[in-house]
Amino acid sequence: xxxxxxxxxxxxxxxxxxxxxxxxxxxxxxxxxxxxxxxxxxxxxxxxxxxxxxxxxxxxxxxxxxxxxxxxxxxxxxxxxxxxxxxxxxxxxxxxxxxxxxxxxxxxxxxxxxxxxxxxxxxxxxxxxxxxxxxxxxxxxxxxxxxxxxxxxxxxxxxxxxxxxxxxxxxxxxxxxxxxxxxxxxxxxxxxxxxxxxxxxxxxxxxxxxxxxxxxxxxxxxxxxxxxxxxxxxxxxxxxxxxxxxxxxxxxxxxxxxxxxxxxxxxxxxxxxxxxxxxxxxxxxxxxxxxxxxxxxxxxxxxxxxxxxxxxxxxxxxxxxxxxxxxxxxxxxxxxxxxxxxxxxxxxxxxxxxxxxxxxxxxxxxxxxxxxxxxxxxxxxxxxxxxxxxxxxxxxxxxxxxxxxxxxxxxxxxxxxxxxxxxxxxx
Amino acid sequence: xxxxxxxxxxxxxxxxxxxxxxxxxxxxxxxxxxxxxxxxxxxxxxxxxxxxxxxxxxxxxxxxxxxxxxxxxxxxxxxxxxxxxxxxxxxxxxxxxxxxxxxxxxxxxxxxxxxxxxxxxxxxxxxxxxxxxxxxxxxxxxxxxxxxxxxxxxxxxxxxxxxxxxxxxxxxxxxxxxxxxxxxxxxxxxxxxxxxxxxxxxxxxxxxxxxxxxxxxxxxxxxxxxxxxxxxxxxxxxxxxxxxxxxxxxxxxxxxxxxxxxxxxxxxxxxxxxxxxxxxxxxxxxxxxxxxxxxxxxxxxxxxxxxxxxxxxxxxxxxxxxxxxxxxxxxxxxxxxxxxxxxxxxxxxxxxxxxxxxxxxxxxxxxxxxxxxxxxxxxxxxxxxxxxxxxxxxxxxxxxxxxxxxxxxxxxxxxxxxxxxxxxxxxxxxxxx
Numbered sequence: 132x133x134x135x136x137x138x139x140x141x142x143x144x145x146x147x148x149x150x151x152x153x154x155x156x157x158x159x160x161x162x163x164x165x166x167x168x169x170x171x172x173x174x175x176x177x178x179x180x181x182x183x184x185x186x187x188x189x190x191x192x193x194x195x196x197x198x199x200x201x202x203x204x205x206x207x208x209x210x211x212x213x214x215x216x217x218x219x220x221x222x223x224x225x226x227x228x229x230x231x232x233x234x235x236x237x238x239x240x241x242x243x244x245x246x247x248x249x250x251x252x253x254x255x256x257x258x259x260x261x262x263x264x265x266x267x268x269x270x271x272x273x274x275x276x277x278x279x280x281x282x283x284x285x286x287x288x289x290x291x292x293x294x295x296x297x298x299x300x301x302x303x304x305x306x307x308x309x310x311x312x313x314x315x316x317x318x319x320x321x322x323x324x325x326x327x328x329x330x331x332x333x334x335x336x337x338x339x340x341x342x343x344x345x346x347x348x349x350x351x352x353x354x355x356x357x358x359x360x361x362x363x364x365x366x367x368x369x370x371x372x373x374x375x376x377x378x379x380x381x382x383x384x385x386x387x388x389x390x391x392x393x394x395x396x397x398x399x400x401x402x403x404x405x406x407x408x409x410x411x412x413x414x415x416x417x418x419x420x421x422x423x424x425x426x427x428x429x430x431x432x433x434x435x436x437x438x439x440x441x442x443x444x445x446x447x448x449x450x451x452x453x454x455x456x457x458x459x460x461x462x463x464x465x466x467x468x469x470x471x472x473x474x475x476x477x478x479x480x481x482x483x484x485x486x487x488x489x490x491x492x493x494x495x496x497x498x499x500x501x502x503x504x505x506x507x508x509x510x511x512x513x514x515x516x517x518x519x520x521x522x523x524x525x526x527x528x529x530x531x532x533x534x535x536x537x538x539x540x541x542x543x544x545x546x547x548x549x550x551x552x553x554x555x556x557x558x
Numbered sequence: 559x560x561x562x563x564x565x566x567x568x569x570x571x572x573x574x575x576x577x578x579x580x581x582x583x584x585x586x587x588x589x590x591x592x593x594x595x596x597x598x599x600x601x602x603x604x605x606x607x608x609x610x611x612x613x614x615x616x617x618x619x620x621x622x623x624x625x626x627x628x629x630x631x632x633x634x635x636x637x638x639x640x641x642x643x644x645x646x647x648x649x650x651x652x653x654x655x656x657x658x659x660x661x662x663x664x665x666x667x668x669x670x671x672x673x674x675x676x677x678x679x680x681x682x683x684x685x686x687x688x689x690x691x692x693x694x695x696x697x698x699x700x701x702x703x704x705x706x707x708x709x710x711x712x713x714x715x716x717x718x719x720x721x722x723x724x725x726x727x728x729x730x731x732x733x734x735x736x737x738x739x740x741x742x743x744x745x746x747x748x749x750x751x752x753x754x755x756x757x758x759x760x761x762x763x764x765x766x767x768x769x770x771x772x773x774x775x776x777x778x779x780x781x782x783x784x785x786x787x788x789x790x791x792x793x794x795x796x797x798x799x800x801x802x803x804x805x806x807x808x809x810x811x812x813x814x815x816x817x818x819x820x821x822x823x824x825x826x827x828x829x830x831x832x833x834x835x836x837x838x839x840x841x842x843x844x845x846x847x848x849x850x851x852x853x854x855x856x857x858x859x860x861x862x863x864x865x866x867x868x869x870x871x872x873x874x875x876x877x878x879x880x881x882x883x884x885x886x887x888x889x890x891x892x893x894x895x896x897x898x899x900x901x902x903x904x905x906x907x908x909x910x911x912x913x914x915x916x917x918x919x920x921x922x923x924x925x926x927x928x929x930x931x932x933x934x935x936x937x938x939x940x941x942x943x944x945x946x947x948x949x950x951x952x953x954x955x956x957x958x959x960x961x962x963x964x965x966x967x968x969x970x971x972x973x974x975x976x977x978x979x980x981x982x983x984x985x986x987x988x989x990x991x
Binding site for chain 2: 171284296304305310409
């Protein structure tokens with residue numbers, strides 16, 4: 132028999148706030164967390180805006196962490212979010228069974244030491260190529276051991292396990308923008324099968340660094356509406372021209388239902404469905420009819436054992452790129468048919484930007500808060516409708532509605548798609 | 559512990575791109591013969607050459623495996639090798655991908671850190687100097703003209719799975735694991751679970767990595783984990799579990815397997831290489847941990863979880879293909895973990911490390927170890943741990959050394975324990991109907 136899995140702790144660090152309540156307040160007010168990038172000099176970059184996490188101080192969370200000086204930004208955000216999530220889970224870490232408590236994250240890579248790298252290149256460049264003998268010497272001079280290691284995407288999952296004693300099943304996936312949703316789905320499956328009782332899951336990521344911005348600019352994936360940063364991310368609006376980078380971490384504590392009940396835990400919600408699929412189409416474009424997205428959504432509904440009409444709200448992937456928003460709209464219409472008239476769809480990326488690997492987790496936490504308060508977060512900056520995007524996007528202002536069952540979509544660059552279904556917990 | 563093993567899942571295809579052979583028979587022949595694929599990587603320059611011993615895949619031509627030349631251009635070497643290994647695995651399995659439901663074919667691939675080509679990214683940097691100083695604003699302009707638009711796609715770890723999905727029209731569940739040297743085995747373990755829960759019937763799974771990159775080598779060097787580069791004889795440094803080991807020898811490669819539910823394999827009369835009966839993982843090692851006690855404790859959890867899943871006792875294990883990265887702390891803690899998890903039975907189980915033959919190949923290691931275990935079951939022959947002469951007194955288990963050993967294998971355990979994160983264990987059994 133498959134076990135029921137509930138969320139007993141969660142929190143997030145986002146461009147809209149340190150912690151989920153601050154983030155959620157900002158979303159209800161329709162605020163944007165997007166502004167000019169001040170991490171590095173980006174005057175000549177095509178995109179100069181992003182949703183940066185503000186007022187983050189790692190010492191506020193784990194002042195005694197042994198590696199705190201060398202941790203990558205992904206490790207810092209995720210450790211902080213995990214600390215907050217563990218706090219609100221009420222878990223007594225002394226009492227957990229280390230073998231049966233695991234971690235599955237969908238974390239992105241840490242920040243590449245770009246300026247260290249440029250020093251190495253400048254020391255070793257010889258006409259049209261790198262002099263490898265010199266490069267190897269320069270590397271030992273300019274690069275830092277710990278920083279190189281913290282570039283790896285599996286570091287946050289290892290740090291979290293070590294810090295909180297969750298030594299059981301441990302993994303990290305990096306399916307681009309679908310990563311943390313996929314991690315939640317696999318963590319959910321791990322408990323459901325009986326391989327663990329507790330899983331810390333979610334993701335952490337920042338690509339607000341020179342090569343991140345440059346790489347996405349080369350792909351023409353980012354918005355270049357630099358003049359009014361807070362208005363640049365406009366999912367489903369006809370004037371959308373790309374996504375806006377965000378950063379941060381969303382972390383959830385998943386727990387086997389009986390285990391949660393036995394310790395009298397507060398239950399935030401129950402995860403009931405997860406679907407994963409591949410477009411198998413092109414690495415650069417989504418399938419034009421949304422083949423993979425449709426399949427992921429259908430799989431999640433089937434796994435949840437529910438009918439489409441039971442979905443009260445869809446938290447869209449809604450990146451604000453031309454193709455995603457059109458194809459996602461098509462996919463939702465294909466699965467839900469006429470029901471779309473009654474199902475609001477919104478994208479919180481309009482406010483916090485795109486947290487890339489961490490996006491899905493922050494958005495699922497948002498869905499659970501939306502259910503708690505009966506409030507749907509808006510899609511802000513929605514002014515000029517696109518005839519190809521004709522759903523109810525909850526434009527510009529949040530809306531009251533009782534929510535019992537909610538879906539969250541995440542579609543990764545390269546064609547990996549995930550849909551999750553979460554429900555209010557009913558005993 | 560209560561776990562639900564609902565379905566029998568078997569391995570029916572193997573594809574390998576390794577320093578000692580491309581394709582399973584070529585690899586296996588060389589492995590039994592004790593061939594070493596480690597050679598110096600020459601990093602040349604005007605004023606000298608830095609030579610680092612590495613397990614390099616030589617003579618690999620991506621064009622042989624990728625029909626679409628355009629897509630070859632957006633693939634890093636890891637991606638090319640993974641696509642090649644997937645093709646070899648599919649061919650080996652005899653699976654007719656066009657005749658089956660493509661939404662039931664999943665892809666799960668472990669990937670390592672993918673770095674940019676140094677010359678490619680170096681050019682716009684070199685062209686962005688102002689008075690000998692790097693100017694980032696000049697760089698943004700130079701990069702826009704000098705890098706090609708899809709440059710980023712060559713560094714994304716999910717592209718291995720994406721390319722494999724596209725080439726094989728695999729529309730089922732798709733994942734990309736990035737747990738370093740445990741990523742490959744975890745990708746296969748997760749695929750097993752996905753088939754078990756009926757989300758797919760077939761899986762193309764495994765991993766690829768390219769640690770033979772100056773930045774990866776530098777990382778090991780800076781962390782003081784690279785082998786002692788003052789020694790230049792392979793047999794003096796590639797010595798897992800040996801007293802003389804000094805650290806990691808970077809490697810590269812790709813190993814992909816096809817797994818499917820038993821009924822599917824029987825229906826199509828596929829050759830069955832073995833059955834996955836147990837899988838487990840664990841994690842929590844960080845660099846500030848240097849205590850082998852903690853390492854081995856966490857690694858033992860991975861083994862115990864796999865044993866519980868398989869429902870077997872340690873004395874039923876005939877063979878272990880180990881991590882054996884030749885790292886000073888790593889090998890010692892691995893052996894401690896076997897003793898912790900397997901008790902007295904650990905004394906009687908032969909162990910092999912393939913790293914002295916191929917180098918430390920990160921996300922490719924799990925699949926490689928699995929193939930080694932499956933071939934050992936087929937031929938009842940164990941691959942030697944090359945160059946092992948003087949076993950560390952703390953590595954005092956039965957490490958296979960010298961020539962290959964004849965030994966009957968019905969159940970084998972495969973492990974990968976990354977030094978900075980995650981561990982994975984898989985238990986496979988000979989298929990006997």
